Amino acid sequence: MDLQTAEKEVKELHQRLNQYNYEYHVLDKPSVPDSEYDRLMQQLIQIEERFPQLKTSDSPTQRVGGQVLDLFEKVQHEIPMLSLGNAFNEQDLVDFDRRVTQAVGMDHSYVCELKIDGLAVSLRYENGLFIRGATRGDGTTGEDITANLRTIRSIPLRLREPVSIEVRGEVFMPKRSFEALNRLKKEREEEPFANPRNAAAGSLRQLDTKIAASRNLDVFLYSIANTEAAGVDSHSGALELLDRLGFKTNKERKMCKTIEEVIEFVAGWAEKRPHLPYEIDGLVIKVDSLEQQRILGFTAKSPRWAIAYKFPAEEVVTILKDIELSVGRTGVVTPTAILEPVRVAGTTVQRASLHNEDLIREKDIKIGDQVVVKKAGDIIPEVVNVLADSRTGKEIDFQMPTHCPECESELVRLEGEVALRCINPKCPAQIREGLIHFVSRDAMNIDGLGEKVIGQLFSAQLIEDVADIYKLTREQLLALERMGEKSVSNLLQAIEASKSNSLERLLFGLGIRHVGAKAAKTLAMEFNTLDNLAEATSEQLTAINEIGDKMADSIVSYFELEEVKDLLEELKAIGVNTEYKGPKPVSLEESTSFFAGKTIVLTGKLEQLSRNEAKEEIEKLGGKVSGSVSKKTDLVIAGEDAGSKLSKAEELGVEVWNEEKLIDELKKS
Incomplete structure (x- = not known):
């Protein structure tokens, strides 16, 4: 076959294969059997192999894949893709x-x-x-x-x-x-x-x-x-x-x-x-x-x-086969319902959270019960209630344990809390969950080091605390299941890159009790270095507007622990950054911005800025971003799907802007 004949053949095969593909996948009315389509496809593949110059981007052969990408490039939509x-x-x-x-x-x-x-x-x-x-x-x-x-x-x-x-x-x-x-x-x-x-x-x-x-x-x-x-x-x-x-x-x-x-x-x-x-x-x-x-x-x-x-949340009936316990990062023991698999709103559900012992008692849940399950917002599986009239007498009452299911330490119920808690700092479950928290997106953001990989490393005793993450070698990672050369290289790069994170990510990742991502940012901005924060007194901490007595006591107690002092010295020696790198808050005297000294609430999804980007820009200009609307709120920025916060702002007469007005004002500043 010469090139001219091949070109003619390829053109005809394109037309026939595209037509058969359209009939099968769009019209759902195939006119030829699969074997005929496959025969023509093989014929086209053979011609393209012989004449590579005839392989085009719209060839039917391009549907089988084979390209391996390095990453996905970002694309700006000329016309935004709006939500409804x-x-x-x-x-x-x-x-x-x-x-x-x-x-x-x-x-x-x-x-x-x-x-x-x-x-x-x-x-x-x-x-x-x-x-x-x-x-x-x-x-x-x-x-x-x-x-x-x-x-x-x-x-x-x-x-x-x-x-x-x-x-x-x-x-x-x-x-x-x-x-x-x-x-x-x-x-x-x-x-x-x-x-x-x-x-x-x-x-x-x-x-x-x-x-x-x-x-x-x-x-x-x-x-x-x-x-x-x-x-x-x-x-x-x-x-x-x-x-x-x-x-x-x-x-x-x-x-x-x-x-x-x-x-x-x-x-x-x-x-x-x-x-x-x-x-x-x-x-x-x-x-x-x-x-x-x-x-x-x-x-x-x-x-x-x-x-x-x-559509309203779909509800279905299934059997509650067992109640399983898990120990979280803070030691809280959470019961989880193990269900007979059932389809709910497009998902096969086998587990649902039961939150705590009080909820189990309140709903009178027994192992073996027929229960009504729904997905809240079509996302989270939830046990709605029990079909008590369907009981046979074989159902079993559930008793919360007195000792931790992971380390067998005695469980305690702290004053004012409904949850049972393991307070053993060496509990394997808490250490494992703490490691997962440390690498998470809002903390050190180590891409590729997810829950499964952490579990493998912990089980193999390759990591026992967060400092061990920075000592992992290529050989250790390659020995893990489903970890190839490229995955390991990317993971090691991500671990190394996390060393340069700003202080607030490290603070949040350490998992200090009561210190969330927002408080970590406030503390990092206020004290600038980890050493300064470690030496802070309760009085210095509570002098900060957003830090209460409970959080202050928790921070002081944390940094007094000898094992914490050793860990932080180890992290510094490894090269983990312990200084704040973000924008410094602008004083009212320095700022001429509209936002200076104002308390602002962001609610809903923003289209042009992420919530964090908007927060950083406002804070750079001397504004304070709060998580709740009150009489002290000066302004609410309402994005897509703004809910109760927007309603409360309207009720209190608080000024409300859309994202476009926010961006205009940021440009002026």
Whole structure:
């Protein structure tokens, strides 16, 4: 075969394979058996191997993966990927309709669509060719996951028309694929994924594209980023254009003229939801007319022309097989319900927190009971109540132990607390949990040193305290399960990089009782070095506005311990930074900023700044960021999904800004 013949053959194979792929993965109407598709694919692979110059980015062979990425590059969304406001009941939908009617009049329609429980993505095409795909991220900045998105067969690599367009959609893992993946993980003795959403997100963030290709992901596209450029005048028109270009859209959608029709549609899907081959967590209702969407505009956090109806938490009945105890970092012993596995809101639930002994007594929970389980906010499994009428007499009362299940030290109940606590400082469980806390994101942030790796290192007696983390060798890490050369190199780099963290991260990581991340930052800013803090008296500590007697006593007691003094000297000798590196607070005399001397509360999700970035900027300018709204609050910055804090601010008459106004004022300062 010469090059000219090969070019002609490749072009024909592209057309046939793309058409068969579209019929199978988008229309769900295959016209040829799998064997014929596989035969043609092998034929194309052989030609591309012989003539590598004919392999293009839109070739069907590019869907099998094989590329190994170093990292995911950041992507700035030219048009932000906004979140939607939420509705939780019929009244919320009626209120939404009232607001729409007040703005645009009675003559409007809604498009109702299923809310797919997956990962939002943005796909960009130039002249019909797929050139980039990215995650939503924080709405303005996402991650480039183009290579992994190419492996999803329902995403076209070349459109049916040579248009330049950016589209948004939801990548998801079908239930069947999720169940198959978790069966495989269990066979390999790996931790199964909690739900299809997590599985989809984890698959798209694989650096090895072959792994992503093996996960059988799917996608529904639901919007065009720039509808004006696309030449459509309605949301329904945008969906029709997506269909025409070869995208996969969800056909379970309906145009509704009234809110009553919307409510009827919602009620129908609340019942039909379990029978879908993929997970949904609600419905999305959008005003159809783009002109009316422009009139309605946006709030600081979401469009006024759309709302997401969230299904109520699903409740199911299962058997409580046992109650297991775990010992936390502070010695608190927490009971956990071990359940007969049951599907709740898209997840197989086998465990649920019981919080403490008092809750078990209050709900009269016995081992062997039939219990009602729900996921609070569709996230956290919770035992709601017991079906006492179903008892057979074989149920067993649960008794909290008198001694620690890990070290057998006597448990105590401190005054004013409901929890039982192990106060043995050498308790293995507390040491292990303390190590996990030390490397966590808000503490020393050592990426790659997660709970499983810490568990392996601790079991092998390679680490006994946090200083040992900095003594780990390449050979020790390579001996661990599923730790290759690249993983070990990355982990050693992360450990070394953590040495230069600012003091507040180290303070929080040490796990001093009552000292959270915010207090650690306050202490680091006030005392500047670890040595200064270690020598501070209770009087000096309580003189700081946010430090109370209990926290002050805990800090003083901590630094008086000989083993703590030895540990801190060891950390310093290893090269761990013990000085504050962040911005210094500006005095009122020095500052001319609006924020100087004001108490400010941040609530909700910000789009352009992270909460920590906003906090740091405000503190640089002499402002104080508080966690709660009171009469002393001067200003509340409300982002997306602002809840009770915003309500309280409005109730007290506290001034409220959106993020845009905050950024404008920061620029002035």
